[in-house]
Amino acid sequence: MNARQDTTHVPIGTHPSARRIVWAALAGLTLLGLAGCSGGGSGDHKVGGEANIALPPLNEQVGGISGTTLLWIGLGVCLLGLGFGLLSYSKLHGLPVHRSMKEVSETIYETCKTYLKQQARFLMVLWAFIAAVILVYFLFLQHMGAKVLIILAFSLVGMAGSFGVAWYGIRVNTFANSRTAHASLRGRPYECFDIPMRSGMSVGMVLISVELFMMLFIMLLLPGEIAGPSFIGFAIGESLGAACLRIAGGIFTKIADVGADLMKIAFHIKEDDARNPGVIADCTGDNAGDSVGPSADGFETYGVTGVALITFLTLAVPNPSEQVTLLIWIFVVRVVMLIASFLSYLINNAVTRSRYADAEAFDFEKPLSSLVWITSVMSIVLTVVTTWWMLGSMADGLWWKLSIIVSFGTLAGALIPELVKSFTSTKSRHVREVVTSAKEGGASLDILSGLVAGNFSAFWLGTVIVALMGGSFLVASTGLGDMGAMSEVKWAVFAFGLVAFGFLGMGAVTIAVDSYGPVTDNAQSVYELSTIEEIDGIDEEIERDFGFTPKWDVAKHFLEEQDGAGNTFKATAKPVLIGTAVVGATTMIFSIIMALTDGLAATSEVTKLGLTHAPFLLGLITGGAIIYWFSGASMQAVTTGAYRAVEFIKDNIKLDSDATRASIEDSKKVVRICTEYAQKGMLNIFLGVFFFALAFAFLDPYFFVGYLISIAIFGLYQAIFMANAGGAWDNAKKIVEVDLDASGTPLHDASVVGDTVGDPFKDTSSVALNPVIKFTTLFGLLAVELAVSIGAGLLTHLLAAAFFVTAAVFVYRSFYGMRIHSADGPGDDEWRLDLPSGDGFGALAQAPISPASPESPQTPSSPTSPESVHRVAPQIDHAG
DSSP, rough: OOOSOOOOOTTTTHHHHHHHHHHHHHHHHHHHHHHHHHHHOOOOOSTTTTOOOOOOOOOEEETTTHHHHHHHHHHHHHHHHHHHHHHHHHHTTSSOOOHHHHHHHHHHHHHHHHHHHHHHHHHHHHHHHHHHIIIIIIIIIIIIIHHHHHHHHHHHHHHHHHHHHHHHHHHHHHHHHHHHHHHHTTHHHHHHHHHHHHHHHHHHHHHHHHHHHHHHHHHSSOOGGGGHHHHHHHHHHHHHHHHHHHHHHHHHHHHHHHHHHHHHHHHOTTTTTOTTTHHHHHHHHHHHIIIIIHHEEEEEEHHHHHHHHHHHHHOOOHHEEEEHHHHHHHHHHHHHHHHHHHHHHHHHHHHHHHTTTTSSSSOTHHHHHHHHHHHHHHHHHHHHHHHHHHTTTSSGGHHHHHHHHHHHHHHHHHHHHHHHHHHTTTTTTHHHHHHHHHHHHHHHHHHHHHHHHHHHHHOOOOHHHHHHHHHHHHHHTOOEEEEEEETTHHHHHHHHHHHHHHHTHHHHEEEEEOOOOOEEEEEEHHHHHGGGGGGGHHHHHHHHHHOOOOHHHHHHHHHHHHHHHHHHHHHHHHHHHHHHHHHHHHHHHHHHHHHHTTTOOOOOHGGGGSSSSSSHHHHHHHHHHHHHHHHHHHHHHHHHHHHHHHHHHHHOOOSSSOOOOHHHHHHHHHHHHHHHHHHHHHHHHHHHHHHHHHHHHHOHHHHHHHHHHHHHHHHHHHHHHHHHHHHHHHEEEEIIIIIIIOOOOOHHHHHHHHHHHHIIIIIIHHHHHHHHHHHHHHHHHHHHHHHEEEEESSSHHHHHHHHHHHHHHHHHHHHHTOOOOBTBBBTTTTOOOOOGGGGGGGGGGGOOOOOOOOOOOSSOOOOOOOHHHHHHHHHHHHOO
């Protein structure tokens, strides 16, 4: 037993150190509440505007039909989309699967389920901080009474939505993986492709249908005067849920992935070796990071963009009739795009089946690419037709202007994935350059070539996004109707919001091709973990029970090829979502500007939005610093967690001749390590971001506006660079393993090292920047209004200082409280989180995991130390 205090079984918030931090943070919010109760506000700005929005009656005639009738039809389409998703779920669940593979996929699901339950409890802890700010502002300062309960209730609804679609995605993916693995045994690639594609489309249709249904429900069934509080609460809740699940999931999955991958170098074992206790955790992580994260993220992105556009139209368009018409148009177009996604899938599925149903081999990327392009073209066509029908009678050719602007975003949804493939596909020159570099230069040149790919991708994708936004600006500059003071500025902001809207129009397909990835990744793992080839009489059993003779070598090759295609299309969805976050953030930031400048009418306030105003300029500089802290903090959590995972696996892996697979208990302990560090890293990051937002908003509102713009711009390029560099390293390893069949060689070792560097790049830091940008911007609406309500003065600046110090504590803890233990300090063992033993982990809680320590002779100080390798070397020799 380690000499330090054992805190293994101490739940979150009950260890003295963790409890002190949580109580200190809550005490700070209590101080804010007391200040709010005594503050009179400056009275210079209109605050609380978003929550005070009242939707006008929606029965305006649009295209000869009542607006409410059109929205009710939309509600019905959402129910049909949900029905399609659930029907696909049922059919997938009924597909044949061998018992050995089904057992593995159910084990993966059980660990995923336990992880999600723990995340639900953790999410409620984080919600307490948001709820405290909501209460202080809306109850004590704005005196909104019962509306505060509506905001709180819908924030829980938003969180539940993000969490629910994430759970649905995990459930579908974790039984589609075993069905895909089983289908590969037939030796026909089409079935291997069809199952993950169907499961992805099921997730995409359910996600968009549920999100759109909830928003239409608010518009149609709730009184107009409580629509504002409902939308704001809903957006805050889903944003919080997405941030938590995306960040924690990204940390979890890469701890497991890095830990499992390093075993291939240390012991020269194969990919997804069943004897490796890290593989089950890796499979769980594939879903936590690549299924839960994107599902919650996509749900939140779709909703927050809609709320931002609703807020903009109700505040910026003075004519009530035009306001209603545009609101109805936005939601009808969303419904039409959902229909376009469904029809495109049916068309693409029919074409793919006719071309490849009997093929012995085909490029798995081609039908995925064609689906994206068919959806983009069909969405554009239907958008133009719908907009002409609904807005054709409006002045100044508004229908064709809005059609073009939205189409810029829809085109981006197809064009950006094509560009991403140029840097991440197994067929791209950049990825092959990574492999070529590694042949002579080892891991060093492998890593350098990946960095080159990431940097070039940031240039090209950034240029394309700017070009599309610039095109929308040029169209908007011709006029988008009367929007009151400084209409030209409002036209541009509206255009940028519509580009983000167009990005998300084909959201069902974007999520579908993204969800294809975790299924194909898991399918390969399920195949290996099932050890199906070693079952006595397996050929005869499959012939008897399923009516075909298995083709083992062909099956494994197809699964590996599919995994490469899945890696590519997981990479394509990331820039689409981060691009949406940045483009959409402009609309939300503009809402803050509108509040600060009295709708741009206060000229003296508008001038503070320039580089000549020092606080605004300083805010621009500060945002970049936060992006780099966040990137480092999230990777630090992966690094330390992976160290612990590697340490545990090396101490417990069994590679002797009698071992066929790792024990379930050891696999669960690795899952526990991943969950512990994911939550610890998430808590530090979330509270840092949370208190920085309060600190900078209270310091100076214009400083905060500059800060928000800065994190959006820095975050865009950092995310694209990291995502595509990581994708290049990932698929370079896949080329080495599949095309070159060079597993176990020095080239493979070099490619694995590059992939482990890229893992937190592409699946932790880059993807989490999306919800961080949106959460900070959305929460910033509330933070600025809170600061302005209290009023500028000594109290506000003292609170800003207190919040900054609190944020700095979490910045400090994100490294110094998370660092790998060494002889100079206690490292990351100040406190631990617990997964209750009665929640699915069984014996997991019975054996505490001792950290590495120079004082502990049983544990090496480094996971790659000679002592560690020597300890297992006899087992390797005996096994080999």
